[in-house]
Amino acid sequence: MSKQEFVKEITKRDDDFAQWYTDIVLKAELASYSSVKGSMVVRPTGTALWENIKQVIDTRLKELNHENVMMPLLIPEHLLLKEAEHVEGFAPEVAWVTHGGESELAERLAIRPTSEVLFAEHFKDIIHSYRDLPKLYNQWANVVRWEKTTRPFLRTTEFFWQEGHTCHETFEDADKEARRILEVYREVCEDYLAIPVVQGNKTQSEKFAGAVETYTNETLMYDGKALQIATSHHLGDNFSKAYGISYLDKEGKEQFVQQTSWGITTRSIGGMIMVHGDDRGLVMPPRIAPTQIMIIPIAQHKEGVLDKAYELMTSLKENFRVKIDDSDKKPGWKFNESEMRGIPVRIEIGPRDIENQQVTVARRDTLEKVTFPLDETLSDNIQRLVDDIHHNMFQAAKKRQDEKTHHAETMEEFIKYIKEGGFVIAPWAGDESVEEAIKEETGATPRVIRFEDQTLDLTGLKDIWNGEPAKYMVYWARAY
């Protein structure tokens, strides 16, 4: 297969972004379809990506004294019904179990769409005194939400996530926790996935069903649509009052706990694809890539080449995740394959390289090639390259995000910028009917009120839609 033919297999990103996305998911073998509508089979590369993301988050959460637990998959209907806003938000998306074996159940069971109510019931059991607080729990789980239109990773009826659930003595402690976790998510997104985030609050209409406040990390995809990549909710005492989670404080007075919940899902892999991928295929951020380096022997039938390539792999394995492609395919085919799969670094080693005591190294992000000496400096050189690839990918994404972020002074500008794609910053008076109207007119929703914009002096500024005095500076966008 010639290079031309091979590259042609993936739809051009600017021709049909949705098809390009699907092509990458399937051809880079991240996931495939199954006969289960809306569910996906996550293949070895997709699973390894998720395991690496998991590892980063789990380690960080444990450093912050969080403990993992495993809650039931199924929720009895009566338990789900106790927190009114929460039910209203989730009931339309719930898959119901009605039969066990041959018999109909006395009460139907929801497959968890999220686990606030299960944690609430458990917290009520185990929390009695201020000495039991804080409780900092997390679980790695699958959840099901009955979605009408689905796409691998981005929106699937079953998805995988981590969901944190914590209880605190005071409103302020809970707020601190919700914001701390938002920062953990920022680290994961920016320092590992190389995806820049915009941090702040959701509007009341966009917050989590049952929360007092939802904090979000918003990101912008290549096509200018936003993706909410990870959110953290301050639940206040909404659930603790509905489920009776109280404790005796130091003065012996009964108090309701203040709670948070927060999650990041396999959706983040969809974000990674849509921020970094290009016409050649996937581009994986090196710190999270299951394979960081692919070694491709050139003229591998020649004596000593394969031996040297294996020797190289063994030495690099100490510090990197390395594979070798010693199949009988042509090197050009292997180059394309490695690029399509998004492997950050490709090392070519052939007879001439061995003779010159060097290797040829190609980076996936810029497709540039360099030559490194094949000696004890190689590992450090590769480490610098890997770090540079990470920073370069982050900067490229940041630059694009900045270029696609506009202030709108008028309704016309707002509509124009939304149509072009990207974030549109505009003042808003806080009227929910305006949110509705904008959504209808442009398809855009309020994505985030940035932390740094919450202390702006908005005096004199007017909501561009209804002329009322502005209360918030809002980032708007069409979103996934």
Next chain:
Amino acid sequence: MSKQEFVKEITKRDDDFAQWYTDIVLKAELASYSSVKGSMVVRPTGTALWENIKQVIDTRLKELNHENVMMPLLIPEHLLLKEAEHVEGFAPEVAWVTHGGESELAERLAIRPTSEVLFAEHFKDIIHSYRDLPKLYNQWANVVRWEKTTRPFLRTTEFFWQEGHTCHETFEDADKEARRILEVYREVCEDYLAIPVVQGNKTQSEKFAGAVETYTNETLMYDGKALQIATSHHLGDNFSKAYGISYLDKEGKEQFVQQTSWGITTRSIGGMIMVHGDDRGLVMPPRIAPTQIMIIPIAQHKEGVLDKAYELMTSLKENFRVKIDDSDKKPGWKFNESEMRGIPVRIEIGPRDIENQQVTVARRDTLEKVTFPLDETLSDNIQRLVDDIHHNMFQAAKKRQDEKTHHAETMEEFIKYIKEGGFVIAPWAGDESVEEAIKEETGATPRVIRFEDQTLDLTGLKDIWNGEPAKYMVYWARAY
């Protein structure tokens, strides 16, 4: 609370084994009940135990070139129905989803009781040539089986496990894989959980629904009942024929793949409790214990004690999982608490210890105390102690298992030994109606035909139940 009172909280093991078990699960905070019938909340210690078991198995499977994937939770009914024996085995235990959101589904969906059919569908998609073989897949997942009587860890409607699914070119390759994995499980059980296993085949009536052959690791609990702790199945081409998983061999001829599947579940934690626990509570095997060492300061209000205790914790953390109990409870209470929770090693450090440059170390398995110098030899001394605890726990379990294993020469002996509890070894002619009769009469089932007994010369030996010439030497027992 006096020591006496504290210990009383757990039912005596010999008085009521079932209640003793439940007491330990709840009081050592491994799991607790929820309002979801038959499901459990796995608490931080139980979850950490499972994570450690997972880590050992996952690492070993990856060394053996297995890859993790994530399959859907739900199975469309038509897909489940394709392999007749398999359906028959699992249909009575399936939880059915019939509604998504507000609408009834066109086809009901089973929550996976196991995932052979999902893997089969996927394998059919991705396997075409002998070059695609072997495929060595594994997933970490939750499954649901609608059980009537449930007990935490031992039998729950939802449980957690790893399920491996592999495809091979030949029947022999698949057999080799199934046996290799049985050996991985033996390592986990014996070298980490300190539980001795009896390895061999299941009888045809006891094998996995859809398998050609089931290999098992059988274990014996303190009460003399057997527990099948991990099984590995040779599926032959039963599923590949039913689901059409074929490949072109080197000669270009179409062949069906030969498959295996295998799993180990959270049940292993139940086994760990029932093999090692005693009247004081849980006894955790040190290599898998989430906390290996509990440091308990004595007279901690005295100057320098807590500082020294923390210093000790920091230095031990390099090599062990260590915690400190610096709460304001009395040391005696802390000793009991640490024993009840099964922490393998307790280190006491008080003013006199500090003066004498030593620590007092108590081991959970034998309750013996030793004194170690508080110097650079401590870590090595503790490591030797930890290894000794592991070996001692394994040997104690092995000794009890041997003592509870008897040859039966007559029906009367068989019944007597089964009543006493333990394995009864008896020749069997292979008649399934005899299996049925024994089960009815004694509650015992054939647990395993040991590998080493499969080459015995049984000439002249007779089935003690029907007098027919013996074909197999079988281990029988009542089982969990």
